[in-house]
Amino acid sequence: xxxxxxxxxRVRAELIREITEIARRHLTVDGAAGxxxxxxxxxxxxxxxAIYRYFPSRDDLLTTLIVDGYNALGEAVEKADAACARxxxxxRWLAVCHVVRGWALAHPHEYALLYxxxxxxYRAPEDTIAPATRGVAVYGRILADAIAAERLAPPAIxxxxxxxxxxxxxxxxxxxxxxxxxxxxxxVTAWTGLFGMVSFEVxxxxxxxxxxxxxxxxxxxxxxxxxxxxxx
Amino acid sequence: xxxxxxxxxRVRAELIREITEIARRHLTVDGAAGxxxxxxxxxxxxxxxAIYRYFPSRDDLLTTLIVDGYNALGEAVEKADAACARxxxxxRWLAVCHVVRGWALAHPHEYALLYxxxxxxYRAPEDTIAPATRGVAVYGRILADAIAAERLAPPAIxxxxxxxxxxxxxxxxxxxxxxxxxxxxxxVTAWTGLFGMVSFEVxxxxxxxxxxxxxxxxxxxxxxxxxxxxxx
DNA sequence: ATTCGTCAAGAGCAGTGCTCTCGAATCCTG
DNA sequence: CAGGATTCGAGAGCACTGCTCTTGACGAAT
Numbered sequence: 001x002x003x004x005x006x007x008x009x010r011v012r013a014e015l016i017r018e019i020t021e022i023a024r025r026h027l028t029v030d031g032a033a034g035x036x037x038x039x040x041x042x043x044x045x046x047x048x049x050a051i052y053r054y055f056p057s058r059d060d061l062l063t064t065l066i067v068d069g070y071n072a073l074g075e076a077v078e079k080a081d082a083a084c085a086r087x088x089x090x091x092r093w094l095a096v097c098h099v100v101r102g103w104a105l106a107h108p109h110e111y112a113l114l115y116x117x118x119x120x121x122y123r124a125p126e127d128t129i130a131p132a133t134r135g136v137a138v139y140g141r142i143l144a145d146a147i148a149a150e151r152l153a154p155p156a157i158x159x160x161x162x163x164x165x166x167x168x169x170x171x172x173x174x175x176x177x178x179x180x181x182x183x184x185x186x187x188v189t190a191w192t193g194l195f196g197m198v199s200f201e202v203x204x205x206x207x208x209x210x211x212x213x214x215x216x217x218x219x220x221x222x223x224x225x226x227x228x229x230x231x232x
Numbered sequence: 233x234x235x236x237x238x239x240x241x242r243v244r245a246e247l248i249r250e251i252t253e254i255a256r257r258h259l260t261v262d263g264a265a266g267x268x269x270x271x272x273x274x275x276x277x278x279x280x281x282a283i284y285r286y287f288p289s290r291d292d293l294l295t296t297l298i299v300d301g302y303n304a305l306g307e308a309v310e311k312a313d314a315a316c317a318r319x320x321x322x323x324r325w326l327a328v329c330h331v332v333r334g335w336a337l338a339h340p341h342e343y344a345l346l347y348x349x350x351x352x353x354y355r356a357p358e359d360t361i362a363p364a365t366r367g368v369a370v371y372g373r374i375l376a377d378a379i380a381a382e383r384l385a386p387p388a389i390x391x392x393x394x395x396x397x398x399x400x401x402x403x404x405x406x407x408x409x410x411x412x413x414x415x416x417x418x419x420v421t422a423w424t425g426l427f428g429m430v431s432f433e434v435x436x437x438x439x440x441x442x443x444x445x446x447x448x449x450x451x452x453x454x455x456x457x458x459x460x461x462x463x464x
Numbered sequence: 465a466t467t468c469g470t471c472a473a474g475a476g477c478a479g480t481g482c483t484c485t486c487g488a489a490t491c492c493t494g
Numbered sequence: 495c496a497g498g499a500t501t502c503g504a505g506a507g508c509a510c511t512g513c514t515c516t517t518g519a520c521g522a523a524t
Contacts, residue, residue, distance in 0.1 A: 117348025157387045158455045164447040189452045196428020215396040220421045223390045
């Protein structure tokens with residue numbers, strides 16, 4: 001029962017892989033709503049009903065694509081972070097920002113699937129939340145490292161967060177050990193700022209407005225880092 | 233040719249109104265992908281082909297819904313701003329934030345249509361860009377008023393933006409007269425931060441993480457205002 | 465009163481997700 | 495190795511979608 005037992009299981013795993021591969025290609029071309037089980041089956045030389053042997057519904061196929069997307073982005077984030085000097089906290093943050101933006105621009109439909117409007121009658125299953133935390137876990141590690149090295153110096157321009165959010169901050173603190181409530185809220189603000197910026201760009205909110213987007217992005221992410229207190 | 237010429241045009245306008253009304257109700261219930269021309273026609277006691285007398289395609293119906301959405305949100309923003317003292321710049325900004333968040337939570341599918349992933353093969357026509365600027369115009373006016381009153385004092389914790397983005401800043405400056413490039417970038421950062429936060433909440437990115445969302449939102453928006461330099 | 469434009473209705477096309485049944489191929493067990 | 499159990503692909507079919515085209519009826523202008 002190591003990698004593959006029977007021949008049937010081998011071909012089954014291979015078929016599942018091939019289906020998701022074709023589906024991902026259709027997704028990147030036509031978007032989530034254009035993903036058709038019948039079209040995938042047609043391309044595989046199968047009949048549509050045969051697909052249902054491998055994916056009980058279209059939503060399940062979509063779910064694995066979402067999971068794959070989170071993993072792909074998460075892995076890219078991990079690699080970008082790993083390529084930086086451990087004590088270059090600002091560089092690590094900017095690397096994460098750039099790889100998120102780059103991945104989103106390279107795979108806009110997949111990005112939309114992860115961070116855009118949820119698809120129609122689709123309910124996000126439990127399987128998606130674990131891989132979804134992969135990217136933000138890296139982010140938390142960067143901040144935790146900076147805190148541990150006493151290099152995080154957030155500028156004292158903000159009011160203290162209300163005590164109401166302490167329980168929520170506790171949840172986030174599992175990702176950023178040692179962070180105060182103030183740092184937690186700054187961290188979430190910067191994180192949502194990153195994705196807000198990327199979403200605005202990917203979803204076309206910047207058309208006819210911001211054209212030097214790479215430079216603009218670079219600068220605004222640096223600003224968010226400053227708000228966070230990351231050392232330059 | 234004043235309000236209504238012939239009886240035929242009257243009933244035609246009324247039918248268009250009724251179709252969009254039913255379509256909007258279907259939209260808020262089932263989402264954009266669940267919006268079906270046939271279902272709308274069925275509810276009106278019409279046959280599906282009759283709808284095409286009034287909307288040449290499903291995308292055109294969607295476009296008017298998008299335009300209506302931008303106008304509804306824009307009008308809400310305008311009203312919220314108008315209800316504040318003109319020199320309470322922080323209050324006006326927070327009012328805008330709250331009304332955006334409230335409207336998004338009350339109409340998640342419509343919000344997704346405006347600020348989420350663009351629908352499948354749908355290309356945003358020109359008609360949508362004008363109403364889309366209604367909300368951000370209010371935002372620009374708030375900042376412009378604060379600048380004119382010399383009450384905008386952004387904390388000097390950020391690096392100067394690169395000169396590359398000056399042409400883009402010029403474009404935004406038509407909305408915020410008198411703003412420096414630095415203020416412009418801060419303003420865009422705060423604006424995307426607002427929508428990033430709202431999108432994360434509406435699209436379910438905060439589930440199992442941030443639960444005291446109203447308080448959290450209030451605080452983070454205050455932080456963004458501080459970054460902007462709005463007086464408390 | 466007749467002509468002309470507008471309209472609702474219906475049939476129809478091509479496509480979708482999904483279910484069911486039916487042989488055939490494959491696997492596991494005796 | 496043989497037989498029963500599982501799994502699988504194929505096909506038909508249901509209910510639904512957006513959209514097109516034709517047909518016949520109604521109302522308004524000439």
